[in-house]
Amino acid sequence: MSDFAQAATETDKDWWRGCTIYQIYPRSFQDSNDDGIGDLIGIVERMPYIASVGVDAIWISPFFTSPMKDFGYDVSDYCDVDPIFGTLADFDMLIDAAHGHGLKVIIDLVLSHTSDQHPWFQKSRVSREGPMADWYVWSDAKPDGTPPNNWLSFFGGSAWHWDPRREQYYLHNFLASQPDLNLHSEAVQSALLGVTRFWLDRGVDGFRLDTVNFYFADKELRDNPALPPEGRNAIHAPRVNPYNYQEHLYSKNRPENFDFLRRMRVLLDEYPAATTLGEVGDAQHGLELLGQYTSGNDYLHMCYAFEFLAQEPLTATRIAEVLYKVHQVANDGWAAWAFSNHDVMRHASRWELSPAAQRLYATLLLCLPGSACLYQGEELGLEEADVPFEDIQDPYGVEFWPEYKGRDGSRTPMVWETHERNAGFSEGEPWLPISHEHAHRAVDVQEHEPGAILHHYRRALAFRKQHPALISGVQDGVYAFGDVLHFRCIHDDETLFCAFNMSDTPSVHALPGGDWETIGQEVGGANKSPDGRLHMGPWQVCIARLID
Known part of the structure; x- marks a missing residue:
């Protein structure tokens, strides 16, 4: 165990400053029961490997009970594990295994919306007068029956869906099956903080907060203004999506968010070594929000925006521009940097990187000021997988195919053993096909190749830990x-x-x-x-x- 991880495990409440976080997409990491879907016990089985890479923490994408319309980002029970991933007892085993290897555990909390199968929504949609009637964002139609305003969904089309039970529209910034919670309600805030406490008491070390800038919608439901064509910076959405035609002034990024984040920080401070990592989804103001949300000690600990997850080539000039802006708008905050994750094309393909370039980018990421996030398989130099349309699972890809092929190419299963069935991921049929090209870069192959990029990542992570200037300078x-x-x-x-x-x-x-x-x-x-x-x-x- 590294000195840095040992200190974090025992005493250091600021372990998150300069930490390196390994993101796990559980459906695709390791399947322990051969149903073709990764699970929590699979993560436990691979914990020695994760520790060997040299990271300080793991971030696990959602594993809560869900109908899986958006693969776990549509939660129907915040305080239980979906059976496809295992049980709460399995999660307890995962916590013990991670901590035993000196690794912190960060879990993905989706607090801006739930599944339409969540009991909260089922009760909210019954009546305009019920005890949970205001737990979601509801509105009457305009006199002509059209939605209450012009807000658009991230997945295409109107952000409003008509519900015949209440004869009202409800807001969904994402899929129609993902209704937005109304955080203007004190009861909703208290319920979400209760969820947060549930997992803290279970032993987690922090939370990655999905779409943290979407928590509040404008109370008056005012129309978003148009965004001029020159401002349509589609960092996190395809250019074919009209979502990029609006300045999302009223549907997200609301000032009320600060009061809720302050309440969350008060709760987190009861658990001195717990942390938060916010995802700021905004193409125009992401860095400014990063700075605001992590300023001082009242809000979040860390945030990441999408400047380095964009399609735009990451040149020396571009990096200097971003770092200069961070210095201007987030000098008192704390950034977390990533080049790849489950929502974007893998950066080896996105920027068409040669093997030498991939090594440079790995070293660069681990020299940037702040914390760093690695996505499973990034340390193997995996490129974006080519997933045929008939195998596409991502609703985003189905909606915008073929101009945008969705996110499944970055979500295909991890490759462990080249000559094993399905590259050692599962004996069953994987939920997404294994990439043939990936199989040749499996962990077992790279372990025996001294020049493999896996070893470069290990050396770069070890080098970072030897130099405080890189961790928190x-x-x-x-x-x-x-x-x-x-x-x-x-x-x-x-x-x-x-x-x-x-x-x-x-x-x-x-x-x-x-x-x-x-x-x-x-x-x-x-x-x-x-x-x-x-x-x-x-x-x-x-x-x-x-x-x-």
């Missing part, structure tokens, strides 16, 4: 010099200079003033030449330490 001197990005990380007595040649062309780069020694050769670092400059090869990194 202050960053300055961010600059893009052509295709070379550089910055400094400073923590107490340690100052590091990091440079990344993000191109196929060699580059000569000068070190800042002072006496520097190059380090990090194990992660592809270049050495300083006799003339004191850095002669960096294509896709090469240089990390140097200031000598007193």
